[in-house]
Amino acid sequence: MESVLTGKQKRFLRSLGSTMDPVVQIGKAGVVETVVDSARDVLAARELIKVRVLQNSPAEPGTAIAELAEAVQAELVQVIGRNGLLFKPNPEKSKIELP
Template identity: 75%
Template structure:
Protein backbone atom coordinates (compact mmCIF):
# COMPACT_ATOMS: atom_id res chain seq x y z
CA UNK A 1 0.00 0.00 0.00
CA UNK A 2 1.12 3.50 -0.73
CA UNK A 3 1.50 6.00 2.08
CA UNK A 4 -1.27 8.31 0.79
CA UNK A 5 -3.69 5.46 0.11
CA UNK A 6 -6.65 5.25 2.44
CA UNK A 7 -8.59 2.15 3.29
CA UNK A 8 -12.32 2.38 2.90
CA UNK A 9 -14.57 2.08 5.93
CA UNK A 10 -17.45 -0.40 5.97
CA UNK A 11 -19.93 2.43 5.47
CA UNK A 12 -18.03 3.73 2.43
CA UNK A 13 -17.81 0.25 0.92
CA UNK A 14 -21.58 -0.22 1.35
CA UNK A 15 -22.16 3.13 -0.34
CA UNK A 16 -19.87 2.19 -3.26
CA UNK A 17 -21.46 -1.29 -3.59
CA UNK A 18 -24.86 0.39 -3.90
CA UNK A 19 -23.50 2.65 -6.66
CA UNK A 20 -21.82 -0.28 -8.39
CA UNK A 21 -24.86 -2.55 -8.39
CA UNK A 22 -26.30 -0.83 -11.48
CA UNK A 23 -23.02 -0.61 -13.42
CA UNK A 24 -22.11 -2.73 -16.40
CA UNK A 25 -18.57 -4.20 -16.52
CA UNK A 26 -16.36 -1.82 -18.54
CA UNK A 27 -13.08 -3.71 -18.20
CA UNK A 28 -12.70 -7.40 -18.96
CA UNK A 29 -9.80 -9.64 -17.99
CA UNK A 30 -9.41 -12.36 -20.60
CA UNK A 31 -7.00 -15.12 -21.53
CA UNK A 32 -3.97 -12.80 -21.24
CA UNK A 33 -4.73 -12.11 -17.58
CA UNK A 34 -3.89 -8.69 -16.14
CA UNK A 35 -1.84 -7.33 -19.05
CA UNK A 36 -0.70 -3.75 -19.74
CA UNK A 37 -3.62 -3.00 -22.10
CA UNK A 38 -6.14 -4.04 -19.42
CA UNK A 39 -4.35 -1.92 -16.80
CA UNK A 40 -4.22 1.12 -19.13
CA UNK A 41 -7.91 0.94 -20.00
CA UNK A 42 -8.82 0.49 -16.32
CA UNK A 43 -6.74 3.54 -15.36
CA UNK A 44 -8.41 5.65 -18.07
CA UNK A 45 -11.93 4.67 -17.04
CA UNK A 46 -11.15 5.05 -13.31
CA UNK A 47 -9.89 8.58 -13.95
CA UNK A 48 -13.21 9.52 -15.54
CA UNK A 49 -15.70 7.49 -13.49
CA UNK A 50 -13.87 6.77 -10.21
CA UNK A 51 -15.78 3.50 -9.84
CA UNK A 52 -15.76 0.63 -12.33
CA UNK A 53 -17.01 -2.91 -12.57
CA UNK A 54 -14.53 -5.49 -13.84
CA UNK A 55 -15.40 -8.90 -15.27
CA UNK A 56 -13.04 -11.86 -15.37
CA UNK A 57 -13.87 -13.95 -18.44
CA UNK A 58 -14.08 -17.76 -18.40
CA UNK A 59 -10.86 -18.04 -20.44
CA UNK A 60 -8.77 -16.11 -17.91
CA UNK A 61 -5.90 -18.18 -16.49
CA UNK A 62 -6.30 -16.59 -13.04
CA UNK A 63 -8.93 -16.96 -10.36
CA UNK A 64 -11.35 -13.98 -10.41
CA UNK A 65 -10.38 -12.75 -6.91
CA UNK A 66 -6.66 -12.95 -7.72
CA UNK A 67 -7.01 -11.22 -11.09
CA UNK A 68 -9.21 -8.38 -9.76
CA UNK A 69 -6.91 -7.85 -6.75
CA UNK A 70 -3.90 -7.71 -9.11
CA UNK A 71 -5.69 -5.13 -11.28
CA UNK A 72 -6.54 -3.07 -8.18
CA UNK A 73 -2.86 -3.07 -7.11
CA UNK A 74 -1.67 -2.22 -10.64
CA UNK A 75 -4.05 0.75 -10.93
CA UNK A 76 -3.70 1.94 -7.33
CA UNK A 77 -7.43 1.48 -6.83
CA UNK A 78 -9.38 0.17 -3.86
CA UNK A 79 -10.97 -3.26 -4.25
CA UNK A 80 -14.53 -2.75 -3.02
CA UNK A 81 -15.91 -6.23 -3.61
CA UNK A 82 -15.72 -9.40 -5.68
CA UNK A 83 -18.85 -11.39 -6.45
CA UNK A 84 -18.39 -14.39 -8.71
CA UNK A 85 -16.46 -13.21 -11.74
CA UNK A 86 -17.23 -9.50 -11.21
CA UNK A 87 -15.32 -7.01 -9.10
CA UNK A 88 -15.80 -3.39 -8.15
CA UNK A 89 -12.85 -0.97 -8.08
CA UNK A 90 -12.79 2.59 -6.74
CA UNK A 91 -10.13 5.26 -7.13
CA UNK A 92 -10.73 8.86 -6.10
CA UNK A 93 -9.91 11.44 -8.78
CA UNK A 94 -7.99 14.06 -6.83
CA UNK A 95 -8.59 16.76 -9.47
CA UNK A 96 -12.29 16.33 -10.22
CA UNK A 97 -13.93 14.05 -7.68
CA UNK A 98 -17.47 13.02 -8.68
CA UNK A 99 -18.29 10.63 -5.86
CA UNK A 100 -18.66 12.07 -2.36
CA UNK A 101 -18.01 9.31 0.14
CA UNK A 102 -20.00 9.29 3.37
Protein backbone atom coordinates in the same frame (compact mmCIF):
# COMPACT_ATOMS: atom_id res chain seq x y z
CA MET B 1 -2.45 -1.92 -0.46
CA GLU B 2 -3.96 -1.08 2.91
CA SER B 3 -7.69 -0.40 2.79
CA VAL B 4 -8.54 3.24 3.47
CA LEU B 5 -12.31 2.85 3.07
CA THR B 6 -14.61 2.35 6.04
CA GLY B 7 -17.33 -0.31 6.02
CA LYS B 8 -19.94 2.40 5.51
CA GLN B 9 -18.08 3.81 2.50
CA LYS B 10 -17.70 0.34 0.97
CA ARG B 11 -21.44 -0.28 1.41
CA PHE B 12 -22.16 3.04 -0.31
CA LEU B 13 -19.84 2.18 -3.23
CA ARG B 14 -21.33 -1.32 -3.53
CA SER B 15 -24.80 0.20 -3.80
CA LEU B 16 -23.59 2.48 -6.60
CA GLY B 17 -21.84 -0.39 -8.35
CA SER B 18 -24.76 -2.80 -8.22
CA THR B 19 -26.42 -1.21 -11.25
CA MET B 20 -23.22 -0.72 -13.26
CA ASP B 21 -22.15 -2.78 -16.25
CA PRO B 22 -18.57 -4.10 -16.43
CA VAL B 23 -16.39 -1.66 -18.40
CA VAL B 24 -13.09 -3.57 -18.18
CA GLN B 25 -12.72 -7.26 -18.98
CA ILE B 26 -9.83 -9.55 -18.09
CA GLY B 27 -9.56 -12.29 -20.70
CA LYS B 28 -7.28 -15.15 -21.65
CA ALA B 29 -4.15 -12.97 -21.56
CA GLY B 30 -4.78 -12.14 -17.90
CA VAL B 31 -3.87 -8.77 -16.40
CA VAL B 32 -1.78 -7.35 -19.25
CA GLU B 33 -0.60 -3.77 -19.87
CA THR B 34 -3.53 -2.94 -22.20
CA VAL B 35 -6.04 -3.98 -19.51
CA VAL B 36 -4.18 -1.93 -16.89
CA ASP B 37 -4.07 1.15 -19.18
CA SER B 38 -7.74 0.80 -20.03
CA ALA B 39 -8.71 0.47 -16.34
CA ARG B 40 -6.54 3.46 -15.42
CA ASP B 41 -8.21 5.66 -18.07
CA VAL B 42 -11.75 4.66 -17.10
CA LEU B 43 -11.01 5.07 -13.37
CA ALA B 44 -9.75 8.60 -13.99
CA ALA B 45 -13.03 9.43 -15.72
CA ARG B 46 -15.50 7.53 -13.50
CA GLU B 47 -13.72 6.78 -10.19
CA LEU B 48 -15.80 3.60 -9.68
CA ILE B 49 -15.71 0.77 -12.23
CA LYS B 50 -16.90 -2.79 -12.50
CA VAL B 51 -14.41 -5.35 -13.81
CA ARG B 52 -15.36 -8.74 -15.23
CA VAL B 53 -13.06 -11.75 -15.39
CA LEU B 54 -13.96 -13.89 -18.40
CA GLN B 55 -14.20 -17.70 -18.28
CA ASN B 56 -11.00 -18.07 -20.33
CA SER B 57 -8.85 -16.06 -17.91
CA PRO B 58 -5.89 -18.05 -16.55
CA ALA B 59 -6.18 -16.54 -13.05
CA GLU B 60 -8.90 -16.93 -10.46
CA PRO B 61 -11.33 -13.94 -10.54
CA GLY B 62 -10.41 -12.71 -7.05
CA THR B 63 -6.69 -12.90 -7.78
CA ALA B 64 -6.96 -11.22 -11.19
CA ILE B 65 -9.10 -8.35 -9.87
CA ALA B 66 -6.80 -7.81 -6.87
CA GLU B 67 -3.80 -7.79 -9.23
CA LEU B 68 -5.48 -5.18 -11.43
CA ALA B 69 -6.42 -3.06 -8.40
CA GLU B 70 -2.81 -3.05 -7.28
CA ALA B 71 -1.53 -2.23 -10.79
CA VAL B 72 -3.73 0.88 -11.02
CA GLN B 73 -3.43 1.73 -7.28
CA ALA B 74 -7.18 1.49 -6.80
CA GLU B 75 -9.20 0.31 -3.83
CA LEU B 76 -10.75 -3.14 -4.25
CA VAL B 77 -14.31 -2.65 -2.96
CA GLN B 78 -15.69 -6.14 -3.56
CA VAL B 79 -15.50 -9.31 -5.62
CA ILE B 80 -18.65 -11.30 -6.35
CA GLY B 81 -18.31 -14.28 -8.64
CA ARG B 82 -16.42 -13.08 -11.71
CA ASN B 83 -17.12 -9.38 -11.13
CA GLY B 84 -15.19 -6.90 -9.05
CA LEU B 85 -15.61 -3.27 -8.08
CA LEU B 86 -12.65 -0.88 -8.09
CA PHE B 87 -12.60 2.65 -6.67
CA LYS B 88 -9.98 5.35 -7.11
CA PRO B 89 -10.86 8.94 -6.23
CA ASN B 90 -9.85 11.57 -8.76
CA PRO B 91 -8.12 14.41 -6.85
CA GLU B 92 -8.78 17.00 -9.58
CA LYS B 93 -12.47 16.45 -10.27
CA SER B 94 -14.09 14.15 -7.75
CA LYS B 95 -17.47 12.78 -8.86
CA ILE B 96 -18.32 10.51 -5.94
CA GLU B 97 -18.91 12.03 -2.52
CA LEU B 98 -18.19 9.38 0.12
CA PRO B 99 -20.27 9.34 3.30
